[in-house]
Amino acid sequence: QQPVQSPQAVILREGEDAVINCSSSKALYSVHWYRQKHGEAPVFLMILLKGGEQKGHEKISASFNEKKQQSSLYLTASQLSYSGTYFCGTEIGGTYKYIFGTGTRLKVLA
Amino acid sequence: DAEITQSPRHKITETGRQVTLACHQTWNHNNMFWYRQDLGHGLRLIHYSYGVQDTNKGEVSDGYSVSRSNTEDLPLTLESAASSQTSVYFCASSESKGNGELFFGEGSRLTVL
Numbered sequence: 001q002q003p004v005q006s007p008q009a010v011i012l013r014e015g016e017d018a019v020i021n022c023s024s025s026k027a028l029y030s031v032h033w034y035r036q037k038h039g040e041a042p043v044f045l046m047i048l049l050k051g052g053e054q055k056g057h058e059k060i061s062a063s064f065n066e067k068k069q070q071s072s073l074y075l076t077a078s079q080l081s082y083s084g085t086y087f088c089g090t091e092i093g094g095t096y097k098y099i100f101g102t103g104t105r106l107k108v109l110a
Numbered sequence: 111d112a113e114i115t116q117s118p119r120h121k122i123t124e125t126g127r128q129v130t131l132a133c134h135q136t137w138n139h140n141n142m143f144w145y146r147q148d149l150g151h152g153l154r155l156i157h158y159s160y161g162v163q164d165t166n167k168g169e170v171s172d173g174y175s176v177s178r179s180n181t182e183d184l185p186l187t188l189e190s191a192a193s194s195q196t197s198v199y200f201c202a203s204s205e206s207k208g209n210g211e212l213f214f215g216e217g218s219r220l221t222v223l
Binding site for chain 1 (some may be wrong): 111130141143145150151153154155158160168169200204206209210211212213214215217
């Protein structure tokens with residue numbers, strides 16, 4: 001069963017912040033986050049392992065709450081280059097198999 | 111540089127025809143995956159393989175098959191194409207260790223008329 005992402009879409013002005021949530025009905029081993037530009041392949045941003053850790057990538061960071069089976073992606077001081085569709089990929093049981101959410105379309109305006 | 115390539119990038123076919131999408135990676139990764147991407151559904155897993163001669167069904171495997179005869183290739187076959195299989199197909203690969211980062215191909219856009 002696919003994890004649920006929210007919101008489905010968000011529009012920001014440059015410099016604004018955004019949060020994208022990913023929620024699963026199953027216990028998670030790890031969570032991946034990817035960004036996909038229009039017409040391109042998804043690109044890996046980061047991995048979150050169980051343990052409630054938080055990681056960062058430039059001004060993009062994420063958290064993983066194992067007990068709640070949720071992960072959140074935080075985009076701080078957004079830039080035009082952040083526009084795209086963001087996907088969370090959830091892994092169950094260390095299988096290296098990832099089930100992706102339905103995606104969140106993010107558009108950053110100048 | 112190591113890479114993952116898909117072919118064809120675009121294909122139009124008719125209902126009932128057999129279609130094969132190729133995926134070739136030079137990363138020497140054991141894990142390979144096929145996803146389809148449709149608006150409103152995100153990326154859905156079709157089939158995956160953890161190594162040569164290993165194949166497994168994903169969430170939406172009906173009407174699709176794969177075979178893994180070597181490490182580099184995982185072709186996806188649609189035995190009898192249906193209009194519902196019109197989609198963009200992505201192949202991906204990853205190592206069997208480490209963080210499991212998926213490396214995606216450029217995608218293959220398939221239209222079934």
